[in-house]
Amino acid sequence: MRILLITQWFDPEPTFKGLLFAQELRRQGHDVEVLTGFPNYPGGKVYPGYRVRAFQREVMDGIPVLRVPLYPSHDQSGAKRALNYLSFAASAAIGALFLKRPDVAYVYHPPATAALPALLLRLLKGVPFVYDIQDLWPDTLAATGMMERPAILNAVHRFMQVVYRNAAHVVVLSGGFQTRLIERGVPPEKITVIPNWTDEQQIQLTPPAPERLRDLGLQHTFNIVFAGTMGKAQALDIVLAAAEQLHVQRPEVRFVLVGGGIEVERLQKEARLRALENVLFLPRRPPSEIGELLQLADALLVHLKDDPLFAITIPSKTQAYLRAGKPILMGVRGDAAQMVEAARAGVAFEPEVVAALVQAVERLILLRADQRQTMGQSGQTYYWEELSLTRGTAAFVQIFSRVARLHRSGDSVKRAFDLVAAAAALVLLGVPMAMLALVVRRYLGLPVLFSQIRPGQNGQPFTMYKFRTMTDDRQPDGTLLPDSRRLTPLGRFLRSSSLDELPGLFNVLKGEMSLVGPRPLLMAYLPRYSAFQARRHEVRPGLTGWAQINGRNALSWEEKFNFDVWYVDHRSFLLDLKILLLTVMKVVRREGVSAVNHATMPEFLGTEKAQP
Known part of the structure; x- marks a missing residue:
């Protein structure tokens, strides 16, 4: 397995997730490369033997290291510290594109900005990343007095939510961190506690003379x-x-x-x-x-x-x-x-x-x-x-292996195809979509788009967009009428033709959805899945999927979930092309639009069935 370590701090700087970690990963049989900056921590001055330059490659005890430029600083100035962090993030994002594609990237936090190159690798090359949190941002920034402006702290909080959403897995050093992240919406199954170790190689416990x-x-x-x-x-x-x-x-x-x-x-x-x-x-x-x-x-x-x-x-x-x-x-x-x-x-x-x-x-x-x-x-x-190095590294390797398996190299091709196809579709269908929006506004009212929070990959919530297909008609007591009475002829046409799904192309472009994958359902369903059914969230949800071309809403929930998990285990680029072609045929024939005796799919209430 090829592992890229992205960390602003690396030897000869004092860090226990540096060379020692890389060496242990290599000892356990993996290829490791490091993306880091020029050493200047904690004094804020570049170490002797180094000078900031465009890029510098070196090999440290057999570990290839790419150093990228940064503004060296670590004093009490928040502005200078921010420049230090941001300069590394920007240059590392560029440097990452010149490295051979790894199977998985590891990101050491702090600072949070070190996630930027990992986000870019995920977007452009489909590289999954594991995010190792050593302190919580923006909490730490406020607690230490490094940054006190509410607007900046709020911006950092929003950035962290983006990182959590895009990380394949998050590692924390304590149960308290885990609890805090769950409170912030990170799915529990996406978080693992791995306590830190110490530098067992360099710290020699020799009694003083x-x-x-x-x-x-x-x-x-x-x-x-x-x-x-x-x-x-x-x-x-x-x-x-x-x-x-x-x-x-x-x-x-x-x-x-x-x-x-x-x-x-x-x-x-x-x-x-x-x-x-x-x-x-x-x-x-x-x-x-x-x-x-x-x-x-x-x-x-x-x-x-x-x-x-x-x-x-x-x-x-x-x-x-x-x-x-x-x-x-x-x-x-x-x-x-x-x-x-x-x-x-x-x-x-x-x-x-x-x-x-x-x-x-x-x-x-x-x-x-x-x-x-x-x-x-x-x-x-x-x-x-x-807490030892061997024990901790083995725990990381288990996570790296699982993440790499779930994000096979073919997924990078899939993501590239999603980007190109979604962008091309939006260009070609831009005018028809605008005209359709006017029709929806005329006959169904505002808002034109229906938006709802749905669970994405790893159960991470995102806002899904569709064209509106129902009215807001209510009963005298103020409650909404049943779906069958609010679904107008226009709405039925939009659903049967799948034209209501076109705004989802924006979700595909943003990386929240794929063209092909299990359909995103309701957040309320998450605790109702069996362990087998929950595996449908191991990949990005799709505009269409294996279940859709095998029966769509005419399937039972159990049948639908069985098809979804089958897709997770057998997905490939060729299978995606097959599903897209069959989807077009299904839409033309308008098959399986609704469940029997329902205007839409009935609510999923859970099942005793754990596997097919």
């Missing part, structure tokens, strides 16, 4: 290490306040803050003003050196702002801490705290509450050394059994 502890002034002290980005989301003022309190009652405690970020200078200045000798700042270290610092710790600290968003996330350092086998002080609510508790690996405390951090530190200090060691070993065992 005694002289190393002495040089850092950390001998005979209780060392609490925070390793990672120090930004606004981490809210590390709590560390300074706790250090101030513990300085008197627990003079052996040392807080060691390791890393970079936009808050480092301010925190250092504040620590000097308070004369906090029990807080040590160390510069950012490469992954190959961070293991030593984790090993000199007696406890490892995780902390985020007390924001509802962070209650459903799991900071990436959590996995590194679990693997390190040290007790964890978890200052994050929700999923992260639950993970530490499930692993019996540390103490959770209320975020941004100084007294809670102080009490958690006291609790760990009062434990015996062997009790803290057992706590760390429990976390380490939990990591290898639940």
Whole structure:
């Protein structure tokens, strides 16, 4: 299987879904290529040995990498950060077109804009993509203060809905993320939880030499290490306040803050003003050196702002801490705290509450050394059994394989044919459709178009368009008359001739429908399908389909669904051409327009039948 990794962050930048992930995918037997930018995170300056140019190809440990230009920046300026994200998205969208077509694309989020090249590949080449969400947009933008303008946040929200709708599958790092996406309309069956792993290759857990502890002034002290980005989301003022309190009652405690970020200078200045000798700042270290610092710790600290968003996330350092086998002080609510508790690996405390951090530190200090060691070993065992690179990558491969199978290479031909045929039909039929719209307006009234939310591929809702075929005539109590009384002679003609379906060509052009596929039914039917029947949503719905040329509305629901699923398993370009030809013949003969004794198809109420 050919897999394209689309990620703005890649080695030598610090990222755990970078080269390590690519190597493990290759070890498990897959061809991998990477589309990324020039390394500049987290400092916002291009790394030594690189310079921004049009394109740069390189091979990293056997993995081909295409780097595309971007505006390097990662400071507090929202405008500059946006330019950084958008410049990568634009150049990656161009670069993606020059790569050999993969079977599936993987998109690492953040930033959300990294989805743009994947959307383009899906539109032009029919490449399905799996979207891996590490934080929620626009929620994170607002929570971290990066962007506060409602209009921009709303625009980002709309863009995210487009991404969710077009992604073949969505992967999230926690159950909380999954719940939030379901609330936003993403079908549950389209979401899988795969917790993150850590850099098992570069992070070497080598115990520090005694002289190393002495040089850092950390001998005979209780060392609490925070390793990672120090930004606004981490809210590390709590560390300074706790250090101030513990300085008197627990003079052996040392807080060691390791890393970079936009808050480092301010925190250092504040620590000097308070004369906090029990807080040590160390510069950012490469992954190959961070293991030593984790090993000199007696406890490892995780902390985020007390924001509802962070209650459903799991900071990436959590996995590194679990693997390190040290007790964890978890200052994050929700999923992260639950993970530490499930692993019996540390103490959770209320975020941004100084007294809670102080009490958690006291609790760990009062434990015996062997009790803290057992706590760390429990976390380490939990990591290898639940969160390891091998386990996580295997879960991704299962998703990639399923997605690639459901979007075979023939689907790209199908999509290209849909685009060309729909566009040509709209050009040729534009005038007749306009005249038909005038007739509908004259005899049936406004609106000319009937629009309704229907389930598309993977059950994702979209707005389907048809010409109106019924009046809005109502009974004295205000309820609509039965379909048979509202369906006028004009409406019957439009349905029997299938002219009412012509506006659906716009849905085909937008990629929401195909010319051929199972007909989109009602959203209310989704929970009524058996597992077998629900497979009809594995492909785009169509203007016509295998069921339509085998009986249309004269079929029972069970028969119709059996034909739909047969099409999903046997679809091909030649079969589509056959269905289109037979559809024309059916329309000319006007066969199967309505179910027996019904003006339209009766409501589907569910069935006990799971398969034919």
